[in-house]
Amino acid sequence: MRIAIYSGSFDIVTEGHLWMIKKGISLFDQLVVGIGTNPSKQTLFDFKTRKQLLETVCAGLADNLIIEDFGNLALVQFARDKNASYILRGIRSVSDFDYERMLKNVNTDLDESIETVFLMPPKNLSEVSSSMVKGMLQINGWETIVKRYVPDTMRAALIERFSHDPVQLAQHYVGESASTTLAQCYSAEGRCYHNLKHLENCLREFRAIESQLKNSYTVLMALLFHDIVYDPETHRPLANETASWELAEQLCSFKELESAVIKSHILHTSHNYTGDKDADTDYVCDIDMAILGYSDSEFNHYEANIRREYAFASDAQYQTGRVSFLKTLSAKERIFNTDYFHHKYEASAKANIARLINQLSE
Numbered sequence: 001m002r003i004a005i006y007s008g009s010f011d012i013v014t015e016g017h018l019w020m021i022k023k024g025i026s027l028f029d030q031l032v033v034g035i036g037t038n039p040s041k042q043t044l045f046d047f048k049t050r051k052q053l054l055e056t057v058c059a060g061l062a063d064n065l066i067i068e069d070f071g072n073l074a075l076v077q078f079a080r081d082k083n084a085s086y087i088l089r090g091i092r093s094v095s096d097f098d099y100e101r102m103l104k105n106v107n108t109d110l111d112e113s114i115e116t117v118f119l120m121p122p123k124n125l126s127e128v129s130s131s132m133v134k135g136m137l138q139i140n141g142w143e144t145i146v147k148r149y150v151p152d153t154m155r156a157a158l159i160e161r162f163s164h165d166p167v168q169l170a171q172h173y174v175g176e177s178a179s180t181t182l183a184q185c186y187s188a189e190g191r192c193y194h195n196l197k198h199l200e201n202c203l204r205e206f207r208a209i210e211s212q213l214k215n216s217y218t219v220l221m222a223l224l225f226h227d228i229v230y231d232p233e234t235h236r237p238l239a240n241e242t243a244s245w246e247l248a249e250q251l252c253s254f255k256e257l258e259s260a261v262i263k264s265h266i267l268h269t270s271h272n273y274t275g276d277k278d279a280d281t282d283y284v285c286d287i288d289m290a291i292l293g294y295s296d297s298e299f300n301h302y303e304a305n306i307r308r309e310y311a312f313a314s315d316a317q318y319q320t321g322r323v324s325f326l327k328t329l330s331a332k333e334r335i336f337n338t339d340y341f342h343h344k345y346e347a348s349a350k351a352n353i354a355r356l357i358n359q360l361s362e
Contacts, residue, residue: 004086004117005079007034007070010054011043012130013154016090018057019121024088025062027117032082033058034070044134044161056153076110087116092126133158143168164207166199170224173217178251185228185247193305194227198291205287209340214280218258221248222265222284232309237272271328282337292335292352293345299352319360326357 006024010017010033024031035051043050047069055067070078079087087107091097104116121128128149136142136149143159150158159165159172166186170179186196202223210216225248230240245266248254254262265284267273291302310318329335330353336342 001029002086003030003032003082003084004028004088005032005034005075005082005084006088007036007075007078009038009041009043009130010035010050011041011045012133012150012158013054013057014125014128014130014133014150015148016092016121016125016128018151019125020088020090020119021058021065022061023119025065028064028086028088030064030066031062031088032084033065033067034075034078035067036070037072045157049157053154053157057151074110076107076114079114080111085114087114089116089118091118091120092129137162141165162207164200164203166196166203166224169203169220173221174252181247181251182224182228190309190311191230192308193302194230194309198227199224201291202287205290205341209283209287209338212340213283214278215258215261218261218265219280219284221252221254221258221262222269223287224248225252225262226266226269226284226288233312238267238270241267241270241273271325279338283341286336286338286341289335289349290341290345292329293341293347293349294352295348296352299356303356323357323360326353326360329353330357 167179167183170182229243245263268281269288335349
């Protein structure tokens with residue numbers, strides 16, 4: 001029985017990996033895919049998640065495929081443990097060849113009975129690697145770009161874990177219809193600040209504190225939908241927040257317990273709501289207000305956009321209302337409720353608000 005080993009960290013499962021696995025299945029009686037841990041590499045996903053993703057990607061491929069953990073074992077030792085006589089490796093470039101040739105010679109020194117078999121992927125996959133895909137995660141719109149390089153399951157996992165794109169996240173979590181409505185609402189005429197860019201900033205702040213949350217899903221949903229309805233001309237307290245929650249509930253099929261929490265998070269983004277809340281609610285509110293502590297130029301841009309949203313108000317009306325709101329904020333002992341945002345933005349937020357009050361008063 002010809003048994004082969006194909007190994008890797010599989011931190012991001014690419015179409016190149018999938019091609020190698022399919023080829024290995026066709027060439028050998030049994031293919032053992034070993035998921036390893038490289039101490040010199042920091043992975044995006046923990047081992048359990050990597051194994052689940054690889055199993056999902058490979059589900060239904062063949063009965064002669066086995067996916068196992070080989071930890072930090074030497075590859076030859078892992079091959080011996082599995083009674084494998086072959087090690088399957090891929091070569092995409094000259095640099096790959098030099099490294100793989102060296103690795104093959106070392107493995108032969110350790111056990112000359114184990115053969116290394118090299119495969120070259122087709123042209124369209126010759127440049128695809130996990131490192132390449134990781135590099136793309138910093139590019140705006142990466143969610144669409146990586147579609148051709150990774151299986152759908154892997155792309156969905158990357159979006160869920162790393163995306164700052166509100167439309168992509170809404171599509172992933174609550175479907176095409178809800179994401180389309182979200183995009184339309186946040187892109188409506190007159191949305192100079194409470195728009196998709198505001199959501200992107202919220203999501204960047206969310207990613208920084210995600211691990212500290214009790215329920216990151218309810219926080220994410222609250223952030224996506226907290227301003228989906230926004231009418232600056234309304235004078236009724238909680239009107240926008242209530243309407244935003246009602247539309248979110250209409251668009252999404254939230255579970256009953258999650259629904260109550262998401263509603264509470266959204267209503268608390270109003271400065272007038274005093275209902276029950278949990279620790280995650282403070283993070284939602286602090287994320288929504290984080291702009292107050294941004295740099296001078298970013299804060300000035302924010303203020304200019306808020307003024308545009310209130311274009312219906314005269315200068316005198318805007319000045320009176322805005323100064324009153326800002327003075328209420330500055331009078332608080334803490335603008336930000338959580339320690340993380342208090343330490344990160346409190347001092348700069350106080351300075352920005354004081355400067356703006358002076359400018360408006362003059």
